Amino acid sequence: MQKEEGEMGGGAEAQMEMVGKAFVKHYYGLFDAGSRPALAGLYHPSTSILSFEGRRFDGADSIGRHLSQLPFDLCRHMVATVDCQGSPFAAGGILVFVTGSLQLSGEEHSLSFSQMFQLVQSTEGRFYVQNDIFRLNYG
Amino acid sequence: MLSFEGAKTQGAAAITAKLTGLPFQQCQHNISTIDCQPSGPAGGVLVFVSGSLQLPGEQHALKFSQMFHLIPTPQASFYVLNDIFRLNYA
Numbered sequence: 001m002q003k004e005e006g007e008m009g010g011g012a013e014a015q016m017e018m019v020g021k022a023f024v025k026h027y028y029g030l031f032d033a034g035s036r037p038a039l040a041g042l043y044h045p046s047t048s049i050l051s052f053e054g055r056r057f058d059g060a061d062s063i064g065r066h067l068s069q070l071p072f073d074l075c076r077h078m079v080a081t082v083d084c085q086g087s088p089f090a091a092g093g094i095l096v097f098v099t100g101s102l103q104l105s106g107e108e109h110s111l112s113f114s115q116m117f118q119l120v121q122s123t124e125g126r127f128y129v130q131n132d133i134f135r136l137n138y139g
Numbered sequence: 140m141l142s143f144e145g146a147k148t149q150g151a152a153a154i155t156a157k158l159t160g161l162p163f164q165q166c167q168h169n170i171s172t173i174d175c176q177p178s179g180p181a182g183g184v185l186v187f188v189s190g191s192l193q194l195p196g197e198q199h200a201l202k203f204s205q206m207f208h209l210i211p212t213p214q215a216s217f218y219v220l221n222d223i224f225r226l227n228y229a
Contacts, residue, residue: 051174051187080228083142085221087208093179097142097206097223112227114204116187118178133174133187137202137227 013086019127020084020096023119028077031067040064043129044122050132063132074105077113087118093130094119099137112137142223154222167193169200184209184217189227202227 030038043050043060050057050066057063080100087093096117101110118131140147141154148157170190178185186207191200208221 049176051176054172054174081145081225083145083223083225085140085142085147085223087178087183087221095185095206095208095221095223097204097225099204099225099227112202114187114189114225114227116185116206116223118185120179131176131178131185133176133185133206135172135174135187135189135204137189137204138171 016086016094017084019119020094021082023117023127024079024082024096024098027117028079032074032076034074036068036070037064039067043132048129048132050134052132052134053136072104072106076103078102078110094127140221144225163194165195168203169193178208182211183220 027039027042030036040060040063043063045060046058048058048060048063050063052066055066057066078101079098081098083097085095085097087095096119097114098116099112099114101112103110113134113136115132115134117129119127120130121127140149141157143157146157148154168190169192170188172187172189174187176185177183186209187204188206189202189204191202193200203224203226205222205224207219209217210220211217
């Protein structure tokens with residue numbers, strides 16, 4: 001494979017896929033276990049942005065509060081696809097694009113959704129969610 | 140970079156070849172939602188789209204979602220750094 005300027009080497013790309021996929025598992029794991037308040041810890045106190053069905057929330061507190069207060073007890077995410085790409089020119093963020101369906105307790109039919117995250121590394125080396133956009137996909 | 144239904148392509152020439160080589164002549168995208176967010180200090184913009192697309196001759200429209208990461212150029216334009224496209228099956 002021809003290596004172009006700016007292209008990551010094979011090792012960096014594989015690592016990025018691993019981080020993206022591990023994050024998705026962790027995120028929906030917390031969400032579906034009913035630990036939605038714990039999700040606030042994945043976002044930055046001031047710079048993170050969530051767009052949830054068109055409504056915007058800024059900062060970990062506001063985001064955590066919205067996710068905790070969603071009007072259902074239990075949810076099960078069934079992830080169909082995960083795509084990852086790096087954005088090296090934007091300080092090394094990882095873009096993660098997810099599609100799948102989700103089942104809310106008590107509801108007869110599952111809902112189709114897609115969601116994207118931009119993961120950015122903090123100065124301590126941890127990844128946090130800088131950008132999060134969630135949409136249900138209606139027919 | 141473009142991820143199209145899981146297949147990755149890098150660079151404008153290869154991406155253009157991929158898109159022009161798709162096995163249909165016409166396509167109509169019907170956009171349902173567009174969400175935008177700033178991506179960081181470089182002035183980038185994340186654009187998240189959902190909707191449906193109709194191919195001629197096909198009876199049913201297909202649902203899709205797509206994200207773009209736009210980066211500003213010195214000439215005050217934008218280019219697509221990241222593009223991820225997925226059909227949304229039921």
